[in-house]
Amino acid sequence: xxxxRRSFLGLGLGxxxxxxxxxxxxxxxxxxxxxxxxxxxxxxxxDGEVTFDNTVCSLCPGxxxxxxxxIDGRPVKIEGRDDYPVxxxxxxxxxxxxxxxxxxxxxxxxxxxxxxxxxxxxxWDEALELVATKLAEIxxxxxxxxxxxxxxxxxxxxxxxxxxxxxxxGSNNFLSMDTMDKAWEKTLEKMHGVHGTLGxxxxxxxxxxxxxxxxxxxxxxxxxNFKANSSRKERGAALIQVEPRLSNTAAAADTWLxxxxxxxxxxxxxxxxxIISNNLYNTGYYVSGFGPGFDELAAMLKENYxxxxxxxxxxxxxxxxxxxxxxxxxxxxxVAIAGKGKGSTPGSxxxxxxxxxxxxxxGNINTKGxxxxxxxxxxxxxxxxxxxxxxxxxxxxxxxxxxxxxAGFFAKAxxxxxxxxxxxxxxxxxxxxxxxKAITKAVQDIPFVVSFSSFMDxxxxxxxxxxxxxxxxxxxxxxxxxxxxxxxVTGLATPVIAPVFNTKNPGxxxxxxxxxxxxxxxxxxPWESYEECLEAVxxxxxxxxxxxxxAAVQETAPATRPSVDFSFVAQNPAPVEAEGTEADFSLIxxxxxxxxxxxxxxxxxxxxxxxxxxxxxxxxxxxxEMNPETARANKLSQGDLxxxxxxxxxxxxxxxxFEGIMPGVIxxxxxxGHAMEENRYVSGKGVNINELMGPVMDAASGLxxxxxxRAKISRA
Amino acid sequence: MKQDKHGKNxxxxxxxxxxxxxxxxxxxxxxxxxNNVPFKEDxxxxxxxxxxxxxxxxxxxxxxxxxEICYMPRPCMHCGGKGDHGHSPCVSVCPAVATDYDHSSxxxxxxxxxxxxxxxxxxxxxxxxxxxxxxxxxxxxxxENYLSPDVSPRMRGxxxxxxxxxxxxxxxxxxxxxxxxxxxxxxEYQTACxxxxxxxxxxxxxxxxxxxxxxxxxxxxxxxxxKPKNPKAFRLLERLQTNPKVYYISEREWVRKAxxxxxxxxxxxxxxxxxxxxx
Numbered sequence: 001x002x003x004x005r006r007s008f009l010g011l012g013l014g015x016x017x018x019x020x021x022x023x024x025x026x027x028x029x030x031x032x033x034x035x036x037x038x039x040x041x042x043x044x045x046x047d048g049e050v051t052f053d054n055t056v057c058s059l060c061p062g063x064x065x066x067x068x069x070x071i072d073g074r075p076v077k078i079e080g081r082d083d084y085p086v087x088x089x090x091x092x093x094x095x096x097x098x099x100x101x102x103x104x105x106x107x108x109x110x111x112x113x114x115x116x117x118x119x120x121x122x123x124w125d126e127a128l129e130l131v132a133t134k135l136a137e138i139x140x141x142x143x144x145x146x147x148x149x150x151x152x153x154x155x156x157x158x159x160x161x162x163x164x165x166x167x168x169x170g171s172n173n174f175l176s177m178d179t180m181d182k183a184w185e186k187t188l189e190k191m192h193g194v195h196g197t198l199g200x201x202x203x204x205x206x207x208x209x210x211x212x213x214x215x216x217x218x219x220x221x222x223x224x225n226f227k228a229n230s231s232r233k234e235r236g237a238a239l240i241q242v243e244p245r246l247s248n249t250a251a252a253a254d255t256w257l258x259x260x261x262x263x264x265x266x267x268x269x270x271x272x273x274x275i276i277s278n279n280l281y282n283t284g285y286y287v288s289g290f291g292p293g294f295d296e297l298a299a300m301l302k303e304n305y306x307x308x309x310x311x312x313x314x315x316x317x318x319x320x321x322x323x324x325x326x327x328x329x330x331x332x333x334x335v336a337i338a339g340k341g342k343g344s345t346p347g348s349x350x351x352x353x354x355x356x357x358x359x360x361x362x363g364n365i366n367t368k369g370x371x372x373x374x375x376x377x378x379x380x381x382x383x384x385x386x387x388x389x390x391x392x393x394x395x396x397x398x399x400x401x402x403x404x405x406x407a408g409f410f411a412k413a414x415x416x417x418x419x420x421x422x423x424x425x426x427x428x429x430x431x432x433x434x435x436x437k438a439i440t441k442a443v444q445d446i447p448f449v450v451s452f453s454s455f456m457d458x459x460x461x462x463x464x465x466x467x468x469x470x471x472x473x474x475x476x477x478x479x480x481x482x483x484x485x486x487x488x489v490t491g492l493a494t495p496v497i498a499p500v501f502n503t504k505n506p507g508x509x510x511x512x513x514x515x516x517x518x519x520x521x522x523x524x525x526p527w528e529s530y531e532e533c534l535e536a537v538x539x540x541x542x543x544x545x546x547x548x549x550x551a552a553v554q555e556t557a558p559a560t561r562p563s564v565d566f567s568f569v570a571q572n573p574a575p576v577e578a579e580g581t582e583a584d585f586s587l588i589x590x591x592x593x594x595x596x597x598x599x600x601x602x603x604x605x606x607x608x609x610x611x612x613x614x615x616x617x618x619x620x621x622x623x624x625e626m627n628p629e630t631a632r633a634n635k636l637s638q639g640d641l642x643x644x645x646x647x648x649x650x651x652x653x654x655x656x657x658f659e660g661i662m663p664g665v666i667x668x669x670x671x672x673g674h675a676m677e678e679n680r681y682v683s684g685k686g687v688n689i690n691e692l693m694g695p696v697m698d699a700a701s702g703l704x705x706x707x708x709x710r711a712k713i714s715r716a
Numbered sequence: 717m718k719q720d721k722h723g724k725n726x727x728x729x730x731x732x733x734x735x736x737x738x739x740x741x742x743x744x745x746x747x748x749x750x751n752n753v754p755f756k757e758d759x760x761x762x763x764x765x766x767x768x769x770x771x772x773x774x775x776x777x778x779x780x781x782x783x784e785i786c787y788m789p790r791p792c793m794h795c796g797g798k799g800d801h802g803h804s805p806c807v808s809v810c811p812a813v814a815t816d817y818d819h820s821s822x823x824x825x826x827x828x829x830x831x832x833x834x835x836x837x838x839x840x841x842x843x844x845x846x847x848x849x850x851x852x853x854x855x856x857x858x859x860e861n862y863l864s865p866d867v868s869p870r871m872r873g874x875x876x877x878x879x880x881x882x883x884x885x886x887x888x889x890x891x892x893x894x895x896x897x898x899x900x901x902x903x904e905y906q907t908a909c910x911x912x913x914x915x916x917x918x919x920x921x922x923x924x925x926x927x928x929x930x931x932x933x934x935x936x937x938x939x940x941x942x943k944p945k946n947p948k949a950f951r952l953l954e955r956l957q958t959n960p961k962v963y964y965i966s967e968r969e970w971v972r973k974a975x976x977x978x979x980x981x982x983x984x985x986x987x988x989x990x991x992x993x994x995x
Contacts, residue, residue, distance in 0.1 A: 037829055039851060042871045045752070045863035052800050069864075076864040077749055079911060090914030099862040108854075216738040216915075226914035230736045248738050251785045258781040500858070596741045610759040611741040613773065616841035618760050625781055660774065660783035680757050681856075 019321040048072025054081055054549045056491030057675070058472040061153060061179075061482040061604055062086065062221040063489075064095055065550065068473070068496040075099055075473065075496050080223070085489050085552060086481060087223040088414055096597055097605035101471050106678030107454055108468035110502040119307060119466065124504065124512075130465055132516035134448050135169060138420045144170030144394035148419050150406060151176050152426035152601045155377055155480045156490075157537050161510045161530075162425055167385045168514065168524040170394030173419075177427050177601070178406050178704055180339030181482060183346035186403075186701040187356050188373060190349065190564040191569075196375045198356075199486035201557070202228040204369035206237045209332035210353050211264040211338045215239070215249045218342035218595040220484030231704055238331075240324055242267055245592070245667055246660025255324070258662060259314040261588050261693045262575060262707055267321065267703045268336065269569075270310035273301035274325035275361045281329065285561065289365070293566030297357075300572050303534070314712050332367025334362045340707055341593030341670070343484065344432070344600055346405075347707060349700035353569050360564045366557045372486045373562055379480075379490065379553060381539045386520035403702025414442030421448040425506050428601045430458040431674065435648060436690040452506045457603065458675055465482035468503040469617070470495070475505050476531055478538055478545065480553075488554040503531050535716020568700075576698050580647040580710025589646055589666045589711035591689045592625065597671035604671065606681035615656045616669050622686035623656040624713070625667035631657055634713050641716040644668075645714040646709045648694045651687040652716055666711055668692075726797075727822040727942070728880055729923040729961035731933045731949070732789055732912070734971055736917035739787030743769050746912030747791075750881060751867045754853030766847040768792065768878035769909050776970045785831070786971045791909065792845040792878035793952065793960030794824045800941040800959045806837035806846065822923075822961055823880050833873040842953050842962075846877045880920075881907040902928050923961060936965045940951075947988045950975040 007405070019025055053068045053075075062267075064325055065084025069077040078098045080091035101107075111127035112119035122130075132324045138147055149166050151159045156175035163174040184198040202208060202215075202225060211656045213219045216229050232239060232540055241253035242264055250256040259267050275281050276298045286294075307318035314321075328334045338355040356371070364370025377528050387395070400419070401408035406429060413419045414489070417625035422443065430440040436458070443449060443462045451463035454471050473491055508531030514525040530702060544551035578588060598604040609617075616623055624644060627637075640655045644666070661667050672686030698705035747753065747769040759765045769791045776784040796801035802817035804824050814830035815837055817823075838846045852872040855863070863869060866883040872878050888904040902921050910920040921928035921931075923936050935945035941959045946949065950972050951960045966972055973983050 033832065034829070036873070037871050039852065039871060041854075043855065043860045043863055043869050045860070045865040045869070047865040053813070071865055074861060076862050077908075079746075080914070087914065089911070090916070091742060091912050092914060093741045096742060096749050096912060097746045099749070100859065103858045104856070105858050148845075216740070223914040226738060226740065226918065229738065230915045233735070246781075246783050246785060248740075248785075248787075252738060256781065355830050428993075595738075606755045607745045608741070610748070610755050610765060610767070611744045611771075612760070613761050614760050615773075619758060629780075659777075659779050660779060660781075660785060666719075681755065 009479040023113050039518035041514050046072060046074070049072070053196060053496040054494070055473065056479065056493040056549065057092050057098065057481050058479050058493060058654070059098070059598070060218065060222065060600060062092075062223060063479045063491050064091060064223050065491060065586060066091065066095060066098070068614045070496070075102070075510065082514050083604050084550060085358060086221060086485070088227070088370045090226060091221045092222050093596060093608055093611060094605065096509070097607040098473055100605040100607055101454070102473045102497070104455070104679065105457065106676065107471075107501055108456055108460070108466055108503070111468065112466040114464045124275035124502070127465055127467055128509065128511065128512045128516055131450055131467070132513050133137050135421060135513070135693070136517050138448075139169055139390055142390075143420050144390055145397040146173065146418055147171045148173035148400070148409065148413070148421070148422040149175070149423040149425070150427050150429060151471070152277060153177065153482060155482055156478045157380060157534050158422070158477050159425070160380055160382065160537070161507050161533070162423065164382065164524060165514055165521070167395065168387070168391060168521045170391035172395060172397070172399040173409070175401070175404060175406050175409055177429065178346050180343035180346055180484075182404065182703055183339065183352045183701065185350070186349055186703065187352040191353060191356060191360065191565055192373060193565060194373060194562050196373050199372040199374050199488070200337055200484050201369050201372060201486035202335065203231065205333050205335040206235065206369060207328055207334040208237065208326055209334065209336040209358065210240065210249060210253070211242045211336065211351070212340045212615055213249065213337050213343065214247060214341045214593045214595075215241070215337070216252055217248050217593055220343060222595060224485060238327070243641075244590070244662040244665050247592070247673040248580040248594070257316050257320065257324070259316050260662070261590060261665060262578065263314040263339070265348070265351040266305065266313045268358055269301060270307050270321050271325035272354070272357050272361055274307060274322050275306045275329045275358070276301060280326065281361040285360070285363035285365070289561050289563045291563040291565045297566040300570050304572060324423040328358065329362055333367070334364055335359060335370050337484070339589065342599060344593070346701070346705065348698045348705035350573040350575060357566075357569050366559070366561055368557060370557070372557050374488065374554070375559065377480050379539065379541050382537055383526070386523045388520040391520065391647050401702070402666060404710055405703045408697065408702060410439050410442045411695070414438060414445065416476040417445050419446045422446045423450045423452070424459055424463070425452040426601050428453070428457045428459045430462060431688060432600065432690065434695040434704060435694045436688060436691050442559065452509060454503065455483065455602070456676055456678055460493070467509045468501065468510075469506045469507070470499055470503050473497060474503070475497045476534065477505070477507070478534060486557070487552070489550055489552050490541060490545065491550045494549070507533065573700050576705040576707070577711050578708050579694050579696055579706070582710065585710035585712045586645065587630065587664055587666050587711045587713060588708050589644070589668060589692065590708040591670040591693070592667040593670055597669060600628045603674045603676060603682050608687065609682055617655055617672060617686050620685055621652070621654045622669065622672050623654045625656050625658045625661050627659065627661050627663040627665075628657045629663040630666070631655060636713065636715060642690070643716050644711060644713045646711045648709065651692060655688060666713060725820055725822070725924060727923040729822070729930055729963065730791065730907070730919070731919045731930045731963045731965060733917045733919070734786055734788060734964050734966040735968070736915045737787045737789060738915050739771055739773060740914065741771060742912045742914055743789055743918065744771060745918065746908045747878070750864065750908035751879070752863050752869045754855065754869070756851070764850055766849070766876065767877070768943060771824045772935035774974050775970070784968070784970065786968065788964065789909070790843060790845065792824060792880070793843050794822060794880060795959065796822065796941065796959035796961065798957045798959070805840040805842065806959055809836040809840045821885060823882055823885070825882065826875065826877055826879060828868065828870050828874045828876065831874040833840065833875065835875060837875055840947070842956055842958060845912070846875050848875050849873060922939075930946070933965065948972070952976070
């Protein structure tokens with residue numbers, strides 16, 4: 001057939017028309033777009049019945065109530081529990097991201113035993129037997145007092161079981177991580193002669209004077225504080241923030257007093273001076289409660305802390321000091337708070353006492369909107385521990401650190417190498433304590449280390465045996481409120497899902513270890529399971545705990561008004577200085593706490609890391625914050641790579657310029673630089689500031705009072 | 717689908733009190749967790765970090781110690797477009813009808829299976845509220861278990877953005893239908909970020925309903941495309957006439973001024989009405 005021009009065009013047009021009307025082309029295009037969007041690796045989440053389970057979060061001491069949305073029994077979303085008295089529906093980002101901890105593939109999936117530098121999976125029976133045998137050996141060798149235990153916090157029945165095990169073995173070396181709680185306890189002992197803890201009624205306070213706290217950055221009970229801050233406007237309550245950097249708290253405050261670093265105590269003492277010399281202190285409390293040392297204090301303040309003199313130390317105008325002091329004293333419900341950043345480290349006794357002095361002078365002790373002196377939590381009703389001769393003798397030996405400081409304990413453990421065994425539960429001292437490298441060395445020197453962690457964190461990496469715990473979403477546990485909350489609420493965490501991996505509740509692990517040890521140790525633990533123990537020990541609280549998921553232990557201020565002993569402050573204790581000399585290190589490095597980065601025993605979740613701005617973390621580099629003036633003086637500009645050096649170490653960082661930080665001060669975010677290789681979303685990002693800072697032990701309290709360290713920086 | 721039955725239409729919107737926002741990031745994570753937003757090993761390259769809700773930090777630019785900062789949460793603005801007729805910048809340019817304006821709720825949709833990834837909408841959006849999936853999402857082994865069936869996970873090559881948790885609206889409507897009610901209550905439909913915000917800084921509701929808190933907070937001017945009558949309230953880039961449904965409130969003048977770009981002397985003329993004279 002001859003193809004002429006006419007038939008060519010005819011056939012061509014016919015074909016074009018045919019293709020156009022035929023659905024085949026459209027169908028193929030549609031199919032291909034559907035096909036390219038249905039890759040087998042794009043998950044299709046299963047649907048099912050929606051249910052909600054309540055539990056309590058234990059990622060931080062805030063202990064918020066959570067409501068977990070489940071589909072067909074599978075948890076898919078964490079929300080705040082609306083009817084929970086701490087957080088009433090609100091929730092922080094770490095709690096919301098809880099499921100990322102639960103399903104984290106880098107979790108420890110079964111008990112482990114160290115073989116050289118690696119771990120081998122073993123069965124629970126073998127692991128528990130191993131620990132029980134080793135502890136019995138140490139005990140039989142007459143070294144029961146050389147067994148130690150470090151938990152994240154000391155409250156509730158799980159830490160209670162650890163402490164009980166140590167007592168039954170014959171050791172006093174039970175410690176919880178150092179936080180501002182310990183500093184408040186020491187303050188109460190010094191100023192009121194009572195043993196207890198301090199809570200602050202911030203939701204009713206009318207004048208909040210914060211000395212460097214991260215009031216809305218994770219200090220105390222974070223969500224409760226966010227709410228107290230939000231209601232300030234309606235209540236007409238003022239917030240004054242004292243800090244050398246414009247933190248989020250300073251930004252939210254009515255007044256930001258940019259005092260020089262480490263002059264918070266001086267400022268508080270100058271304000272106390274103003275209050276006393278103008279007779280603005282609470283006269284009722286003066287008559288009933290002011291004890292020894294008041295006249296000496298007044299004289300000491302008059303001599304050393306005049307507003308004019310302190311204006312020079314702090315850089316705050318004398319008139320401002322006088323004005324704030326007067327407004328504080330005249331307010332109906334003033335409260336002064338201390339504890340830098342999240343309060344995850346203790347501070348100096350001088351600073352805490354100076355701040356609490358303002359509370360005492362204002363007479364707001366145990367009043368609405370004031371500072372509440374709370375007796376130690378005592379709802380737990382433990383039966384007496386059975387003590388054999390070994391235990392009774394060993395327990396007479398004093399604790400390794402008389403002040404009860406973990407930093408002090410590890411310093412001594414590293415120097416004397418007498419600790420034979422260490423149990424670690426929910427704590428990560430090899431990361432979270434100052435001079436993390438020295439702590440790691442001290443832990444390495446302990447012959448037998450048992451970790452109860454859910455994650456292969458820095459401390460667990462050093463363990464000889466790992467008995468992995470349930471995460472908070474798989475656990476039953478009572479969680480008393482702590483850390484600066486005035487109202488006392490004890491929550492009950494209940495599992496929202498069966499354990500994802502082969503883990504145990506640490507309470508059950510302790511019971512099993514004790515039972516494997518014969519004699520009085522085993523006899524001290526008469527319960528079949530942790531749940532049975534919890535129900536028995538929580539006593540009166542149990543019905544509320546099990547019915548509503550929490551028990552309100554105390555709603556109103558305690559009725560007493562303990563007397564005030566002013567002698568400690570009147571002695572004018574010396575400030576705790578930063579390590580290093582000004583000649584070698586002209587700048588000051590301070591840690592920056594931010595609520596988006598977890599700093600405690602658990603690392604941040606992938607979601608939390610995602611929220612961290614690129615002015616804090618860029619790729620694997622930490623950015624340090626400095627004033628443009630500081631940068632100019634050190635020949636640095638935005639984004640430069642620089643070497644930051646302190647007396648404790650060196651790190652390469654990037655520079656972020658921020659007008660809101662005092663010239664001469666460098667700020668470095670805390671909570672970065674984790675070394676948890678299996679978790680690449682979180683690990684290896686940035687620098688751990690605890691490797692650049694060392695502890696500075698405060699002679700007055702025996703606690704680590706480091707608030708910063710001298711430093712220098714130069715272009716890399 | 718145009719449903720302009722007068723008075724029946726909702727106009728869902730959000731009000732953020734910037735004086736209450738502490739920049740804690742709960743809204744961001746609540747959103748990621750509600751909407752199956754993926755995450756990568758490195759999320760510090762913010763241009764490809766998918767955050768339907770992102771909290772920006774702004775400063776007043778003054779030097780120490782006069783510096784002030786403010787956090788500004790930014791979801792999708794669900795713009796009504798010029799004249800508030802639904803011609804949102806993104807909707808106007810989408811060649812695939814993958815993003816559309818729902819006149820019955822005022823919500824700008826995003827239909828992933830229609831999107832073929834031309835990213836015109838990202839160029840058109842003045843708020844950087846849209847994100848492109850440069851990679852297939854990958855959840856670490858086991859983490860697919862927490863994915864919610866209410867929001868389909870996206871695939872490589874499509875654009876995604878905040879939906880005002882539209883699935884929650886659907887669920888609330890379904891419940892109302894089953895219970896034989898004509899309409900939903902204010903509290904029945906709340907976005908995940910609103911619910912999570914521990915500071916109570918975010919308020920969500922119907923801007924067409926004078927009983928709703930959002931309406932009372934900003935007093936939207938119905939004759940002026942919803943511009944706030946409250947002088948403390950403002951919308952971002954008001955003068956582009958995108959007519960966003962996200963409003964911000966602040967007592968601080970420098971914060972309100974940061975909501976748009978003003979020439980010298982221009983702010984003084986508009987500061988109490990943000991150009992309420994419209995043209």
